[in-house]
Amino acid sequence: MRWRIEILGLLLIVSVWTTPVAAEFATPGSDAAICNSLADYFLGAEDYPEAIRFHLEVLRLDPNSALAHYHLGFAYGMAGQTGRELQEYERAVALGLRIFDLWLNLGLARLGRGDFVGATAALQTASSLDDRPKVHFNLSIVYERRRMLREAEIEVDRALSQAPNDPDYLNMLAVVAGDRGNVAQARTIWREILSLHPQYAPAAANLRSLDDASSN
Numbered sequence: 141m142r143w144r145i146e147i148l149g150l151l152l153i154v155s156v157w158t159t160p161v162a163a164e165f166a167t168p169g170s171d172a173a174i175c176n177s178l179a180d181y182f183l184g185a186e187d188y189p190e191a192i193r194f195h196l197e198v199l200r201l202d203p204n205s206a207l208a209h210y211h212l213g214f215a216y217g218m219a220g221q222t223g224r225e226l227q228e229y230e231r232a233v234a235l236g237l238r239i240f241d242l243w244l245n246l247g248l249a250r251l252g253r254g255d256f257v258g259a260t261a262a263l264q265t266a267s268s269l270d271d272r273p274k275v276h277f278n279l280s281i282v283y284e285r286r287r288m289l290r291e292a293e294i295e296v297d298r299a300l301s302q303a304p305n306d307p308d309y310l311n312m313l314a315v316v317a318g319d320r321g322n323v324a325q326a327r328t329i330w331r332e333i334l335s336l337h338p339q340y341a342p343a344a345a346n347l348r349s350l351d352d353a354s355s356n
Contacts, residue, residue: 183211257286260279274299280299311329315346331343
């Protein structure tokens with residue numbers, strides 16, 4: 141049985157809930173995070189065609205700007221050009237850019253394309269750069285997709301240690317329990333989520349899946 145899971149990503153500097161991955165962009169607070177003020181203005185304004193055009197111009201003048209490759213990849217992703225998004229992230233990595241959100245985005249991009257091994261490596265790197273619960277949660281998703289359930293449980297536990305009532309993290313814990321055949325535990329967790337967050341759709345959907353399976 142496949143359960144409903146929400147994917148949580150940090151794209152550039154704004155955290156968002158995504159299924160599929162989507163994001164907002166806010167102008168970074170440090171000049172070190174700005175590759176070009178005009179190009180990044182259009183990125184912040186969510187004018188992705190113009191952001192792409194201006195970042196391509198930045199890279200024409202400086203092909204080795206790792207940050208510009210990263211920002212261009214983000215703009216491509218938001219414009220639905222996921223192949224180019226991933227290509228630009230890889231170029232930023234090859235040029236030595238080591239910032240948390242690049243590696244998290246790279247992991248999410250690889251996850252979106254079904255490259256679970258590559259997503260694992262990128263998210264593990266993100267985790268080594270910053271111990272945010274988001275990265276542990278996304279690692280748990282990748283491990284669950286790879287049927288590495290013990291590793292998935294460890295990662296979601298790490299996320300829950302920082303945010304014990306987060307419904308997405310609790311939902312993932314229930315998913316892992318369901319995958320392991322512990323349906324009673326999964327049902328208990330989903331009911332607990334709905335008691336805290338009555339409008340949380342994934343828990344309701346997963347409970348319906350359990351009820352449907354039980355009636356068949």
